[in-house]
Amino acid sequence: MTFTDEEADLIRKEDIIQNYSKNYILPQQGAIAQHCFLVLKGCVKRYYLDNGVERIVDFYTENDPITPVSYVDKKPSQYFLSCVEPCIISKGTEESTQRFLERFPKFVPIFVQIGDRLAAKQQLQLDDFKNLAPEERYQKLLEERPNLVNRVPQYMIASYLGIQPESLSRIRKRLWKS
Amino acid sequence: MTFTDEEADLIRKEDIIQNYSKNYILPQQGAIAQHCFLVLKGCVKRYYLDNGVERIVDFYTENDPITPVSYVDKKPSQYFLSCVEPCIISKGTEESTQRFLERFPKFVPIFVQIGDRLAAKQQLQLDDFKNLAPEERYQKLLEERPNLVNRVPQYMIASYLGIQPESLSRIRKRLWKS
DNA sequence: CTGCTTTCTTAACCGAAGTCAATGCACAGG
DNA sequence: CCTGTGCATTGACTTCGGTTAAGAAAGCAG
Numbered sequence: 212m213t214f215t216d217e218e219a220d221l222i223r224k225e226d227i228i229q230n231y232s233k234n235y236i237l238p239q240q241g242a243i244a245q246h247c248f249l250v251l252k253g254c255v256k257r258y259y260l261d262n263g264v265e266r267i268v269d270f271y272t273e274n275d276p277i278t279p280v281s282y283v284d285k286k287p288s289q290y291f292l293s294c295v296e297p298c299i300i301s302k303g304t305e306e307s308t309q310r311f312l313e314r315f316p317k318f319v320p321i322f323v324q325i326g327d328r329l330a331a332k333q334q335l336q337l338d339d340f341k342n343l344a345p346e347e348r349y350q351k352l353l354e355e356r357p358n359l360v361n362r363v364p365q366y367m368i369a370s371y372l373g374i375q376p377e378s379l380s381r382i383r384k385r386l387w388k389s
Numbered sequence: 390m391t392f393t394d395e396e397a398d399l400i401r402k403e404d405i406i407q408n409y410s411k412n413y414i415l416p417q418q419g420a421i422a423q424h425c426f427l428v429l430k431g432c433v434k435r436y437y438l439d440n441g442v443e444r445i446v447d448f449y450t451e452n453d454p455i456t457p458v459s460y461v462d463k464k465p466s467q468y469f470l471s472c473v474e475p476c477i478i479s480k481g482t483e484e485s486t487q488r489f490l491e492r493f494p495k496f497v498p499i500f501v502q503i504g505d506r507l508a509a510k511q512q513l514q515l516d517d518f519k520n521l522a523p524e525e526r527y528q529k530l531l532e533e534r535p536n537l538v539n540r541v542p543q544y545m546i547a548s549y550l551g552i553q554p555e556s557l558s559r560i561r562k563r564l565w566k567s
Numbered sequence: 568c569t570g571c572t573t574t575c576t577t578a579a580c581c582g583a584a585g586t587c588a589a590t591g592c593a594c595a596g597g
Numbered sequence: 598c599c600t601g602t603g604c605a606t607t608g609a610c611t612t613c614g615g616t617t618a619a620g621a622a623a624g625c626a627g
Contacts, residue, residue, distance in 0.1 A: 213574080223435060223617070224444040229597060259516070261520060266516065266518065266519070266520060268512070280509055280512060282509075289558060325504070326471075326504025326505035326506075326507070326508050327503075327504035327507075328410075328504075329504070329508040330458075330504050330507040330508040330511055331458055333508055333512060334446070334458060337446075337511060337514060337515050337518060338437070338444065338446065340519065340551075341518065341550075342439060342444060342516060342520050342551060343445070344585095344613080344614095345613085346613085349484070355468060360420030364573085364574065364575090365574075365575065366573095366574070366575080371518030372519075373518075373520060374614070374615090375614075375615060375616080376574085376575075376576095377575090377577085377614085377615080377616080377617095378575080378613085378614050378615075379575095380576055381467075381576090381577090381614080382573095382613095382614095383576095383614085384576085384577090404569085465607095470612095513570095522583080522584095522586070523581085542603090542604070542605090543604080543605070544603095544604070545603085552584070552585090553584075553585060553586080554604085554605075555584085555585080555586080555587095555605090555606080555607085556583080556584050557605095558583075558605060558606055558607080559583085559584085559606090559607090560584095561606095562606085562607090563583095
């Protein structure tokens with residue numbers, strides 16, 4: 212889901228836009244009523260901590276909306292958002308979302324089924340993950356988000372792919388040879 | 390999300406209950422307005438075909454609701470539902486859902502955020518899949534759904550875990566030894 | 568420019584999963 | 598009862614990722 216210039220403009224006007232320095236961790240209050248973010252410039256990672264190890268879940272770059280994750284109660288894990296680069300980020304409030312939807316009603320159904328679509332997207336991701344080898348996952352990432360590899364450190368890409376940095380290095384070498 | 394006896398009873402009355410033989414494939418019409426199912430007895434698998442290979446996505450047993458997957462357009466893949474055992478399944482229509490929610494309004498918010506919760510659940514599944522070895526995934530399955538392993542052929546469990554049947558056999562052997 | 572930190576690469580070793588092929592086993596149909 | 602089919606196991610072999618440790622390269626500050 213991407214925005215036209217006009218739509219992005221309205222968001223820029225309505226929402227609270229802020230600059231964040233590299234490595235800044237976006238504050239996310241309690242379980243409910245979290246903010247939505249829209250990355251205008253820069254790159255954000257979503258991750259959680261697994262016995263002190265950072266496990267990267269996703270990256271967000273220009274025009275990517277960051278939707279809150281509804282917590283499934285039991286698990287103690289928590290997701291964090293951190294700026295991989297200096298960022299300009301638009302923080303959406305409940306009211307600004309409201310006004311945005313009044314201005315662009317065509318987004319209403321989309322907002323309603325955001326959860327469904329997210330679920331479907333994640334189903335596909337999970338399917339891929341089950342059936343693709345690490346090397347294939349990396350190639351797929353290269354195809355789908357070629358820019359990403361050039362702007363985030365490889366050890367983060369490795370974490371995102373669920374492998375060790377050393378393995379990613381070898382994979383790159385292998386692919387380069389062929 | 391589970392149902393009390395009373396709730397399940399109403400569903401039983403309202404919905405269309407049918408028997409299906411083993412290996413029967415539940416018909417799922419086009420992209421929109423699919424049925425919801427509730428497994429009363431038996432076991433259903435959700436899978437898709439990957440170059441003729443069956444890739445199992447999930448299993449559903451007694452009292453598990455089967456929610457439709459909203460299709461993310463591009464991918465040609467399609468999910469099928471097939472009975473692993475003879476099944477008794479309650480098929481929900483739009484109207485019966487309506488009546489059910491009138492009778493038990495407490496489920497309304499849940500139905501609204503079904504997508505969100507599904508997304509959150511799948512996020513956790515994906516997290517696990519990225520960071521657990523096949524052997525650990527099998528152990529986790531044993532803990533979370535111990536019954537499943539006893540009623541589903543192992544090659545299907547293997548498919549669900551994203552590994553080969555031979556590997557699962559060796560994993561079992563390894564675990565048995567310790 | 569120098570020295571530090573961060574990031575990436577390389578090598579050696581190990582263990583586990585994939586693959587292919589053969590065997591064992593249970594169960595259903597004739 | 599015998600036979601065929603489907604499923605599970607086992608073995609030999611290969612490949613690839615994890616681990617550990619060391620060193621190279623790149624970025625940054627003094």
